[in-house]
Amino acid sequence: MRCWRILPAIMALASLAGPAPAAASDTAIFAGTLIDGTGRPPQTGVTILLHDDRIAAITSGLHAPAGAAVIDLSHETVMPGFIDCHVHIAARLPSRTNETEYRLTHNDINRAFDGAVFVRQMLQQGFTSARDVGGGDWTTAVRDAIDAGQIPGPRLWVSLEPLGPTAGHGDEHDGLDAALSHPGWDNGLVDSVDEARLRVREHKRRGATVIKMMPSGGIASSGDDPRAQLMTNEEMKAVVDTAHSLGLKVAAHIYPAGAIENAVRAGVDSVEHGSFATAQTFALMKAHGTYLVPTLTVYDVFYAAARDTPELLAPGTAKKELANDLLPKKNLKLALSSGVKIAYGTDIGEGDHAMEFRLLIDNGMAPADAILAATSRAADLIGAADRIGSVQPGRFADLVAVSGDPLTDHALLDHVDFVMKGGLVYRRNGAATEADPDAPK
Numbered sequence: 001m002r003c004w005r006i007l008p009a010i011m012a013l014a015s016l017a018g019p020a021p022a023a024a025s026d027t028a029i030f031a032g033t034l035i036d037g038t039g040r041p042p043q044t045g046v047t048i049l050l051h052d053d054r055i056a057a058i059t060s061g062l063h064a065p066a067g068a069a070v071i072d073l074s075h076e077t078v079m080p081g082f083i084d085c086h087v088h089i090a091a092r093l094p095s096r097t098n099e100t101e102y103r104l105t106h107n108d109i110n111r112a113f114d115g116a117v118f119v120r121q122m123l124q125q126g127f128t129s130a131r132d133v134g135g136g137d138w139t140t141a142v143r144d145a146i147d148a149g150q151i152p153g154p155r156l157w158v159s160l161e162p163l164g165p166t167a168g169h170g171d172e173h174d175g176l177d178a179a180l181s182h183p184g185w186d187n188g189l190v191d192s193v194d195e196a197r198l199r200v201r202e203h204k205r206r207g208a209t210v211i212k213m214m215p216s217g218g219i220a221s222s223g224d225d226p227r228a229q230l231m232t233n234e235e236m237k238a239v240v241d242t243a244h245s246l247g248l249k250v251a252a253h254i255y256p257a258g259a260i261e262n263a264v265r266a267g268v269d270s271v272e273h274g275s276f277a278t279a280q281t282f283a284l285m286k287a288h289g290t291y292l293v294p295t296l297t298v299y300d301v302f303y304a305a306a307r308d309t310p311e312l313l314a315p316g317t318a319k320k321e322l323a324n325d326l327l328p329k330k331n332l333k334l335a336l337s338s339g340v341k342i343a344y345g346t347d348i349g350e351g352d353h354a355m356e357f358r359l360l361i362d363n364g365m366a367p368a369d370a371i372l373a374a375t376s377r378a379a380d381l382i383g384a385a386d387r388i389g390s391v392q393p394g395r396f397a398d399l400v401a402v403s404g405d406p407l408t409d410h411a412l413l414d415h416v417d418f419v420m421k422g423g424l425v426y427r428r429n430g431a432a433t434e435a436d437p438d439a440p441k
């Protein structure tokens with residue numbers, strides 16, 4: 001398994017005997033059609049030249065330079081690898097796991113093993129990058145293992161515990177006996193401006209590359225109200241200013257219009273969910289360049305769980321799920337007509353990360369815009385557009401391909417045939433390759 005990792009060791013040994021030739025490799029990918037993620041129209045019959053893990057050039061016509069390996073996707077549509085801007089790598093599907101039991105019987109190491117499985121699924125689904133907005137030490141551990149080549153998975157940008165107030169959406173104590181506590185449950189609690197600064201700095205020290213905060217209540221949690229703003233404007237501003245001063249972006253989970261507007265004025269980079277936003281809210285977001293990550297997937301997933309297996313959800317949350325299921329879809333139309341920038345995000349770990357394509361498109365987004373949301377717009381939100389999200393020279397060789405035209409048949413996005421990350425092929429002809437032969441389905 002993963003014989004390709006032996007090569008660097010051999011090269012290292014060889015180098016002891018004297019200067020070795022550079023371990024460079026050139027690959028030519030013949031693309032029948034290329035949707036390059038920049039928003040320009042699809043190009044037909046182009047060759048994508050790769051040098052090691054990067055894209056070197058794009059040329060018209062199908063021809064390979066001497067010595068280059070060839071990957072023939074001349075009957076496929078090639079796109080940049082997809083990016084999911086809202087994941088929780090270790091989150092299990094709510095229809096399969098009792099949330100309270102899981103919380104009380106799984107430690108961070110158990111979660112890391114779950115995460116290691118779900119990131120492999122994500123990669124097989126075509127997601128070569130993702131942003132985890134609410135995890136813990138297991139998230140940075142899985143990120144580091146991927147970066148070190150120990151396990152396959154997407155490039156990860158990770159926050160740690162979401163920052164929010166006592167009794168807020170991120171307060172792990174909610175719904176349980178108030179006498180229970182656990183080291184780590186308070187890592188995200190923010191009840192003052194000073195605490196906001198400290199938490200951001202602590203999270204940076206522990207390896208966070210993005211900061212998540214929860215200024216409003218939420219739905220899949222006990223005891224808090226999704227229509228209430230729970231952080232003060234000053235606390236939000238302290239989180240944002242401290243994060244930005246450290247070079248970190250801020251993703252904010254928010255539902256109510258007034259709280260979104262306050263967070264936008266405080267300078268957040270993205271509003272996650274944003275379900276109760278009004279036309280005025282979206283206009284303000286547009287004026288500030290704030291992204292919306294609608295996360296329609298998680299509503300469908302939790303709505304089905306609330307309807308079919310309510311006993312598995314956190315105490316008291318099934319009612320909230322059933323009451324709020326339609327709002328995000330209704331609000332997507334308003335968001336689209338407002339012209340606010342939208343990035344792709346599912347808010348799941350285990351499960352089908354391509355589901356958001358179906359939901360965005362079925363609720364009014366053009367397929368070309370859904371692909372942009374999951375490529376260059378997502379890369380822009382993450383702050384990595386110079387490395388990921390488009391097929392241009394200098395970007396990582398992160399590519400997916402489907403057998404047909406996803407602009408006319410968007411169901412193709414559910415089943416990518418081909419996945420490459422950093423020049424390494426993880427999926428080909430609709431099946432996992434020797435790079436990860438046992439990839440979970």
Ligand SMILES: [Zn+2]
Nearest residue numbers: 086133134347
């Ligand atoms: Zn989330």
